[in-house]
Amino acid sequence: MPNIREIAKLAGVSVTTVSRVLNDHPYVAAEKRARVQEVIKELDYIPNRSATNLARGKTETVGVILPYNDHPWFDKVTSGVLEAAFKQRYSVTLFPTNYDPETEEKYLMMLKTKQVDGLIIVSRANPLEIIEPYAAYGPIVVSEYTELEGLSCAYLDREEAYRAGFQYLYNEGYRRVAFTAGRDAGISPSTSAKIKAYQAVFGEEPRDNLLLDCYSVRDGYDAADYFFAETSFRPDAIYATGDEAGAGIMQYAAEHGLKVPQDVAVLGQENLPIGVVLGLSTLDQHLKKLGRTAFQIFKSGKVQKKRIDHSLIIRTTV
Numbered sequence: 001m002p003n004i005r006e007i008a009k010l011a012g013v014s015v016t017t018v019s020r021v022l023n024d025h026p027y028v029a030a031e032k033r034a035r036v037q038e039v040i041k042e043l044d045y046i047p048n049r050s051a052t053n054l055a056r057g058k059t060e061t062v063g064v065i066l067p068y069n070d071h072p073w074f075d076k077v078t079s080g081v082l083e084a085a086f087k088q089r090y091s092v093t094l095f096p097t098n099y100d101p102e103t104e105e106k107y108l109m110m111l112k113t114k115q116v117d118g119l120i121i122v123s124r125a126n127p128l129e130i131i132e133p134y135a136a137y138g139p140i141v142v143s144e145y146t147e148l149e150g151l152s153c154a155y156l157d158r159e160e161a162y163r164a165g166f167q168y169l170y171n172e173g174y175r176r177v178a179f180t181a182g183r184d185a186g187i188s189p190s191t192s193a194k195i196k197a198y199q200a201v202f203g204e205e206p207r208d209n210l211l212l213d214c215y216s217v218r219d220g221y222d223a224a225d226y227f228f229a230e231t232s233f234r235p236d237a238i239y240a241t242g243d244e245a246g247a248g249i250m251q252y253a254a255e256h257g258l259k260v261p262q263d264v265a266v267l268g269q270e271n272l273p274i275g276v277v278l279g280l281s282t283l284d285q286h287l288k289k290l291g292r293t294a295f296q297i298f299k300s301g302k303v304q305k306k307r308i309d310h311s312l313i314i315r316t317t318v
Contacts, residue, residue: 002043010043011035022047059117061091062298065107066122067099071215072242072272073287077122077143080291088299099183101125108134118298120291139301141294144189146305153305154294156285158190161310162197162239165267165283169237170201172318174265177202178227178235180214180245208233214241220248228256237265237318243275243282250278250317265318279316286310 004018011018013032020028021036028036039045064081066074078094085092093116095107104125111119111134118139124131128146135150145155169177179198181191191212198206208231211223220240227235240246246268253260260266268275271284290308297304 002045007036007039007043007045011039059091059115060089061093061116062295063093063095063107063110063116063119064122065095065097065104065119065124067125068096069094072244072270074122076270076272076287077291077294080288080293081120081295082291083288084292084295084299088295090295090299095119097125099123099125105130111140112137114138120294120298139298139303141297143290143294145307150303152297152303154290154297154308155305156290156308156310158193159197159200161283161285162194163200164310164312165239165269166197166201168312169239169265169267169318172265174237174318175202176209176234176236177239178209178211178223178233178237179206179239180211180220180223180241182212182215182241184212209235214245217244217248217251220245220250221252222248224249224252228252228258235264237261237267239267240269242270243268243272243280246280246282246317247274247278250280260317267318271313275315281315281318282313284311284313 004015004022008015008018013036017028017032018036021033062085064078066078069075069078082092097104097107107119108131110116116138121131121140121142124142128142128148128151131140132148132150134140139152141152141154143155144153146153166177179194181194182188183191195206195210209227211226214220214223223245224238227233227238238249240249246266249266250260253264258264266280268280268282269285270287271282275282286308293306293308297306
């Protein structure tokens with residue numbers, strides 16, 4: 001296999017000039033650049049990118065840590081990261097953890113060993129205090145607010161957003177409001193924020209009107225079955241974890257003779273296409289914008305903390 005010394009000799013230039021051409025360095029005379037590129041083409045030379053990246057101290061790759069990639073919330077954020085990265089000619093590598101702390105730490109070590117230039121953490125398995133020291137090896141952007149000095153964040157004020165959703169239902173006259181969430185509040189900032197928002201609006205602790213592990217259409221259907229068939233709490237409105245779960249609730253209602261919103265109102269989240277089709281009222285947290293902003297913060301190389309605002313979209317299900 002040819003090397004850059006052979007290329008330099010055949011092109012009649014220095015090894016440094018060949019290296020600059022391979023790394024798209026701007027300060028190379030057009031004539032020399034053309035000669036080097038012609039020799040590279042003739043020899044069918046393919047540079048060792050790992051070695052090149054090591055020499056440059058950059059991989060032009062950002063890692064995205066997320067629990068799994070088949071969830072609409074994470075998919076939207078990742079889509080925003082990909083969109084922004086493409087414009088900057090950066091590669092994106094997804095690091096799914098299934099919320100396993102050890103797996104997540106392996107990905108953090110990849111930043112330490114310079115296999116990626118930085119990390120965007122969409123949802124984490126480890127405490128932020130464990131994650132922060134790794135920021136010494138490259139930018140880390142998390143998708144929740146943190147006061148830790150070493151970590152950047154592109155974040156939603158989740159409690160304020162959820163409070164807007166609950167307040168909307170309250171203002172429309174709903175008092176028996178059930179809601180769904182993801183993981184247990186002890187490990188999920190999102191669930192904790194949703195419970196606090198409910199308490200702020202309704203002035204009481206959630207009991208039978210909260211159901212965890214609700215993400216998909218099927219989960220939403222099962223949640224509706226739980227609220228209407230298996231508990232003493234019969235809701236007049238359900239605030240779903242996402243639009244897909246909201247769609248499942250609407251499917252249950254249609255199959256069991258319940259009219260939406262006359263018998264039960266449904267409020268979704270994420271503003272997904274399925275919600276548009278069904279006329280589902282929803283809380284849009286602008287997740288693609290969050291992803292784009294997270295990448296921009298990473299690319300800047302500076303510690304920044306940027307908030308993404310939410311908006312309530314009123315359709316026909318409330």
